[in-house]
Amino acid sequence: MQNKPLDGLRVTDFGWILSIPHATAWLGTLGADVIRVETEVRLDLIRVQGMNRGIDGVMGLNRSGAFNGLNYSKRGVTLNLQKPEGHDLALRLVEQSDIVTENFSTGVIDRLGLGYEELCKVRPDLIMLSGSPVGLTGPEAMATGWGPTTLAYTGLPWITGYRGGPPAAYGGAYPDFMIGVQMVFSILVALHERERTGKGQHIDLSMAETVAAMTPEPLLDHEFNGRDATRDGNRHPVFAPQGVYRTAGDDTWIAISVETDEQWAALVDAMGSPEWALGADLGTAAGRRARHDDVDDGITAWTRGHETHGLAGLLQSYGIPAAPSWGPRDLAADGMLRERGYLTPIxxxxxxxxxxxxxxxxxxxxxxxxxxxxxxxGEHNREVFRDLLGVPEEEYERLRADGVIG
Known part of the structure; x- marks a missing residue:
């Protein structure tokens, strides 16, 4: 179909939580038949959120906003992989799949008898992606963790925070979504290679390496120049001023980054040329960095008298990089994301x-x-196990009763 470039590909998705569900939602939206394999023995923690933060205040396992927002464009089945018959059904599903995804703790997929070597016995040209905190090999391969602990391996929290303060974490969700994008990229590369050679492969994707690759400057600066990055809040090592400044309103902010002396002169003009900003020492980036605290205080005194969105437009008209610092409510209320189809109704x-x-x-x-x-x-249990795999009706009902399908 015209809007399904991945039509004809099937993904057996053993992933859970955030990164792999994000990746496979994109693959499903592009036309792949993604079959999300869950188990009632250990429910996805994101699905379980529906039991205490259900949509519209109604609790239920199908009412997690986070789960529904991460797992669109998929079919879903429930299967107990610890039971021999569940394992066998998983192999039958993989046999009819092009791609398998998983992000269990290192070693779990092998202990389930569903490691790459085993799966290749039923699907020799299989592409399998395994996501883990720091990769499947190396001295830290057995490490387990979530977003914040995985971030600690990347160096990003080390350079994040205020001068003299501790490293700052980004929360659990930040790395997972970019990691999901990298997973999609890696799978598409492997698919292209399979078209060229006929061979599948196992993709070992490290979450920590993905984040480190997104912020390479500190590592490269250390390797090439022997310098260790330090924490300096929102400030830039060269440009000045740069920061996020309060505006008129309750907890409203604007981001401003002055990259050149010409932009500084434009900012001074936009502010009405206050006396504090006219000093000769502020005519250079080095001078402004030396007095960054004073400059920030002066800018804040001015921005506090302006509404965020209008101020951003004013500064942009002067050629100054500036943008409102939006929260989720602002993003949802603005027409940009909806008009471009990023916020889409399902x-x-x-x-x-x-x-x-x-x-x-x-x-x-x-x-x-x-x-x-x-x-x-378990919405598509009958559709997948009966129709796709051809499990007879009597056997299907027995497997349900025995907790194999479920």
Whole structure:
């Protein structure tokens, strides 16, 4: 189909939490048949959020906003992989799949008898992606962790924070979504290579290495120049001033970054040429950095008298890099994301139509992408096990009763 470039590909998705669900939602939206494999023995922690933070205040396993927003464009089944018959059904599903994804703790997939070597016995040209905190090999391979602890391996918290303060974490979600994008990229590369050679492969993706690759300057500066980066808040090592400044309103802010002396002169003009900003020592970036605290105080005294969005427009008209610092409510209220189709409505059988964060790319040949809802728990069990795998009705009901399917 025109808006499904990955039509004809099937993904067996053993992933959970954030990064792999994010990646496979994109693959599903681009046309792949993604079958999300869950188990009722240990439910996805993001799905479980629906039991204490359900959509519209109604609790339920199908009412997690985070789960539904991360797992759109997929089918969903429940399967107990610890039972021999569950393991066998998983192999049958993999046999009819092009791609397998998983992000269990290192070694778990092998102990389940579903490691890459085993899966290649039923699907020799399989592409398998394994995501882990620091990779499947190396001295820290057995490390387990979540977003904040994985970030600690990357050096990013070390350079984040205020001068004299401790390293600052970004929270659990920050790395996962960029890691999901890297997973999509890696899978598409492997698919291209399989088209060229006919061979599949195992992709070992390190979350920590992905984040380190996104912020390479500190590591490169150390390797090439022997310098260790220090924490300096929102400030730039060369440009000045740079920061996030309060504006009129309750907890409203604007980001401003002055990169040249000409932009500083424009900022002084925009502020009405206050006396404090006219000193000759502020005519250079070095001078402004030396008095950054004073400059920040002066800018804040001015920005506090202006509304954020209008001030950003004013500064941009002067050629000064500036933008409102938006929170989620601001992003949802602004028409930009909705008009461009990033916030896209998707219907759901239990919670109705809701907006989710879709793909951030606009394709000229695919103006409408093939979004579909997130699966309810076990929603497609019959469709997948009976229709796709051909499990007879009597056996299917027995497997359900025995807790194999479930």
């Amino acid at each position: 219907g759901h059988a239990e919670v109705g139509e809701r907006e989710v964060a879709g793909l951030p790319s606009r394709f000229s040949a695919m103006p409408e992408l093939a979004y579909g809802p997130a699966p309810m728990l």
